[in-house]
Amino acid sequence: MTAMPKFNLRYLPLAVTVSLFAVMFGLGSFFYAGFFSLQVFFNLLIDNAFLFIVAIGMTFVILSGGIDLSVGSVVALTTMVSASLVEQHHWNPCAVIALVLVMGSGFGFAMGCLIRFFDLQPFIVTLAGMFLARGLCYLISIDSISITAPFYEGISQYRIPIAGDNAISVGVVIALALLAAAIFLAHFTRFGRTVYAIGGNEQSAVLMGLAVGRTKILIYTFSGFCSALAGVVFTFYMLSGYGLHAQGMELDAIAAVVIGGTLLTGGVGYVAGTVFGVLILGVIQTLIMFDGSLSSWWTKIVIGLLLFVFCLMQRLFETRASKREGGFSAFAWLGRNPARAKP
């Protein structure tokens, strides 16, 4: 475990991600006038603040070897509940925000309990959760509800000036605060170490006497909380609630986590990597926007390609690592899918 080469290998995906972002931003600055500015970078943060938040929650889930497909629809549900309560029932915005955060956490908690107590696959549980949350959106209303409450409008338009004319939004501040909390949670708490241990090998974690079950429930609760928080930020950003909001955001979040260098099999990765994963997705969109001649669907194709390249890279590392450990190289092609690894 302490061997130097392996240590370097673990940092390599992160290094690749960071340099890819630097190269893409550099290329953009080289080819397009006005690209190289602090505000373009800040806009990346402003336009993707909700994705940051969702992806941070997703990082913990994937680090533990699970997956959460419900995040996008929980974001949509949050916008819908907020809009409905604020606009149609005239609730106090602060009470609404508190309520939706509790609601999102509760949603995640319930899914975590199903996964923990009945040994269900996270994939199928969160898939059903995704159906449920979207369905609940449509139960509230099938139309978009726009928000005109002064509190929401005020926060939506408020810009915090940094370094002269440049500014960031409130959403970015929330995302950065969550990022700091998440890094602390992942690397400096017992919870974080348990998450890594579960992802590395769940049975070993159980045998070590770690609170695997409780941590699993907490991971999904945290992801639900992040989705709800992202929903709040998304509400500020869009100023409306709509059942079709954030469609496919779970895919963007998973893509960001993978591109950020987190192994899908769990146990390896960094929250910081996810940040760069989101930034890369944002830069692709910005590049395509600056270019003007490329259509929006190229974003999807490029993200798919990047996903492919990063997954391929991960497989290469895994195969090499298992060869070095010896013995299991013959089965390397089977993958380290926890469902398969069961004896």
Next chain:
Amino acid sequence: MRRWVARAARHPLLWPLITLVLLCVFNAFFSPGFLHLEVRGDHLYGSIVDIFNRAAPLMLIALGMTLVIATRGIDISVGAVVAISAAIAAVLIGGTLVIKDGVPEYVARIPMPLALLAALGAALACGMWNGMLVARIGMQPIIATLILMVAGRGIAQLITNGQIITIYYQPFFFIGNGFLFGIPFSLYVVAAVLAALLVATRRTALGVFIAAVGINPTASRFAGLNARAIMFWMYAFCGLCAGIAGLIICSNVKSADGNNAGLLLELDAILAVTLGGTSLGGGRFSIVGSIIGALIIQTLTYTIYSIGVPPEVNLVVKSIVVFLVMLLQSPTFRAKVFRAGAPAKS
């Protein structure tokens, strides 16, 4: 007689069938004319025919998905493959108005059989790509197919240039709307695929091989099975099924929409497969069960529409069904709930 009942009670298709029958009884009770069939012209009309017809694409995809899930995999790219296949067919066929001998006539851009072959070929290639990633490179099935799910929609939009392409070519509409001997043509397609699968899995060793790979890939490899090849071809077949479904959907709505064709279809297909009694853990699969599962979903949708509940409830009902089915399928849940109650009963 008693032994027969006991055997029937343990039959894996019993619960899906009971669900379907209950739904039908409910419908027959609450929406008059549900069971009514009538021959109008030379077509068979009625709610049941309608349900079968609308369920055809889902049944096809569920068939492909069953085999993938049986090998412990999953394919979430089927919706995108549907969009790609529909887009290719729509762009290649197109249809332009030509006046021939004074009669206006729509002409396909390239001959229809070629266009269909191209669309199916592309779908097969998509499936083989998934198969390669999973079986050769060894990626996790969810992620391997996630790549195509994200990129596939982009590719479909690239093909249609981001627009909804309308088709003006009469013969193409036959696939999704035509009737042959009074029955919708799409059902013949489903029946053909189903028959081929049943023969392949029941009359040859393939069914056992698939189950073996699903139960334990390593053991099946040691037993001399080419597990990789089996997995690879299951994904390829699933892609092909999605391609056929794409053609039916495209022909039915007479247009191709790269962004929305087959949206969320992968989830419906997975739901149909699980409802049919196929285990998500691999190994145990039922082809006929998946067909019944697809019919249950379509009947459920029909029921929701016909009893006047707002269609928005559909998703909530579906999700509750998924929760129930997966709990019932979970050995841990059954052990905790049913065993606890069993001693008191006996």
